[in-house]
Amino acid sequence: MNLFRRAFLAFSLALVLPAAARAEKVYVYAAASLKEAMDALVPAFAEASRHEAVVSLAGSSALARQIAQGAPAGVFLSANVGWMDQLGAEGMLVKGTRRDILGNGLVLIAPGAEGASESAPVGPGFDFAGHLAGGRLAMALVDAVPAGIYGRMALESLGVWEALAPQVAQVDNARAALALVAAGEAPLGIVYATDAQAEPGVHVVARFAEDSHPPIIYPAAATDGSGEGARAFLKFLGSAEAQDIFTRLGFATLHE
Incomplete structure (x- = not known):
């Protein structure tokens, strides 16, 4: 050529x-x-x-x-x-x-890896006040961010949202809520099940039933x-x- x-x-x-x-x-x-x-x-x-x-x-x-x-x-x-x-x-x-x-699924978490993760759903009689002990419930923005929206719906389905709302610490996203709990700055948080799995500094207290919120x-x-x-x-x-x-x-x- x-x-x-x-x-x-x-x-x-x-x-x-x-x-x-x-x-x-x-x-x-x-x-x-x-x-x-x-x-x-x-x-x-x-x-x-x-x-x-x-x-x-x-x-x-x-x-x-x-x-x-x-x-x-x-x-x-x-x-x-x-x-x-x-x-x-x-x-x-x-x-x-x-x-x-x-x-995905929705779970309730607490600080520390020493607690055993639970598979039982959060029931109507769950003692939020006792677990919070005057502290805050970490959640993503409940009117905008999906994790917060699902979390609020789950709490409404249990009939406890109005009582808990004043104690909710709203943050930008589920990972920010996860970080608050992992750092011990909030005694409870609501995040995705996969978030909890990814963070060794928290354990699952209980899981929200699938019918307590729309499918994630x-x-x-x-x-x-x-x-x-x-x-x-x-x-x-x-x-x-x-x-x-x-x-x-x-x-x-x-x-x-």
């Missing part, structure tokens, strides 16, 4: 290949309760694809507002369907990409304007490798 033909072929390939071969940086906005999952998924995704995932963690409500205001998210993983529904209604999601990928479902979707890398990340979430990571961390996997 002469020099001219070789140069022409290289030029022709350059016109065809860049869009398909170019690696993308995918900005993944994920609920704070997915921290350990994202820590494990990011390097696994990079190895399995040519793309790089950059993760932003926060409460689902804060992330949804950022996306609505134009933040450069490529994928949104919410800890409840409500915030995803809102972005969908505003035309901020790519049609056909939304999937329910995970389920994590949907994922590509956001408007995202590229091939976002679709690749969503596809990777359904891979056996990703499913194994989620299962190991205590999530129920729902992705088909």
Whole structure:
């Protein structure tokens, strides 16, 4: 092959290949309760694809507002369907990409690893006052953040929300509530079951019954304007490798 033909072929390939071969940086906005999952998924995704995932963690409500205001998210993983529904209604999601990928549970935690984790549900006669002993109940924001919304609903189902509300310490997300309890700054907290599993400085006092709150479902979707890398990340979430990571961390996997 002469020099001219070789140069022409290289030029022709350059016109065809860049869009398909170019690696993308995918900005993944994920609920704070997915921290350990994202820590494990990011390097696994990079190895399995040519793309790089950059993760932003926060409460689902804060992330949804950022996306609505134009933040450069490529994928949104919410800890409840409500915030995803809102972005969908505003035309901020790519049609056909939304999937329910995970389920979770809600637990009541206390400081210290010395207590044995309990599987019994929180019953109507649970002694919140005795366990709190004048302290605060750590919860995510009860009117905005999914963990707080679920927690409030669970307490309302037990008929104790109004009595406990003055003692609730509301924080930005479930991980912040977890940190308060782990540090001993709150004698009780309400978090996801996976949060409690991830923090050795707390133990589960009791679990909230599944019928005390709506199902805890994590949907994922590509956001408007995202590229091939976002679709690749969503596809990777359904891979056996990703499913194994989620299962190991205590999530129920729902992705088909």
